[in-house]
Amino acid sequence: MKSFLFFLIFGFSAQSLAASCCGGSFAAPALILGDERLQLTSTYSVGRVTDEALASGKWLRRDDHNIAHTIKLDAATLLSDTWQTGISLPIISKSADQKTNQTGIGDLTLNLAHESFPEKTFHAYRPRGVSFLSITLPTSPSIYDDQQSSTEIRGRGFYSLAAGVALLKTWRVWDVNYTGELHKSFSRTIENSSQSTEIRPNWGTTHSINVGWNRGSLRLGTGLAYLFEDRIESRGAVSAAGSEQKNLTWLASASYMFNLESALSLTYSDQSAFGAPQNSSLSQTLAISYQHRWLR
């Protein structure tokens, strides 16, 4: 039972599937998956862009010490027995060689979730989980604003709407969870030399699967997260077809549960270890999370 509760706390550790140059493409929503009524998570992470995967598939080595420090605050609360809402707010500080350090909020994500897959009776394979809708607001500077440095960029620059599911299953000391979502970002118009260009993003999707091994208050886990963003077209004063973006993030985590209400987790993630990334900035990130829950 303890390992199950532990998994509920950290099986779905907060993660952001980011192209670090440009802010997170999609942030995992703040979700309650156990028997709590309120859940707060704070995450501090340090990420360094190590490589640039070009649209051609070629890689560029990054040696400009492009580093992002992020404090992410996630809160989720029940609205009723089956409905819940959550918010994610990142605060990002970015630095790089020969560039000014910049700090500010990132893109804000709000979500609404429903316990669509309850576990009312024991089943050997059927998972429990929630379905969710989330909206990301472009509350921070993006590559579509007139920036002079990549350190000023903290967001994607689009309103995005996502729908997905988060599922989990435990077997004795093992746990497995899956989060998948499909999102649509909406067009916007920017000005270039006093002329308008319409930027048309398309669909994107993320899928992550994580496996954990639990012993007492300790959980060790690993996982993979796949991100795909369809091409972003530009039409008007500047025209370009754009290119697809994709990458695969590998993560390893160790977590410790102090009691049923609180736990600490350390996570390392690497976007340059696996897959065939394309059109993405690739980062290595170390994150530490503290989560507190208030039970029903």
Place this chain on the structure above:
Amino acid sequence: MKLLLSLFTIALLSSCARPDYISVDELNNSHGNGSACSIQFANNCATLTWRNTPSSSGSSPFDLQFQSPLTTQQLSVVLWMPSMGHGSAPVTLTTTDQQNFSVSDVYFIMPGDWEVRIYLQDGSHTEQFFVPLMLQ
């Protein structure tokens, strides 16, 4: 569970990244720097000369020398990253003789494949020429 874990491990190991790094020489040879009249328009041509090696760190000013005179209002220059669908802050154009233009405030905000897009307006007709760049 063991089966699932084995499948996960196999999937993980078989998907190891195989980086194909592009060399610095390839980058430097792709600029077309200083080639006379390499930028062709219907009734004009231009030579682009970088003042320093362009990079994603700081400003990368350059000069455009046109064969025939034109006004600043006829010329516009846009920095664009075609693969990612975004540009950069507007550049600043200055000229003293309507043939030699200085382009400053040139910020390529990240490494990768960029284009310097040069637009020339002649009445209601606009011509364009894209200079591709690969920046580290």
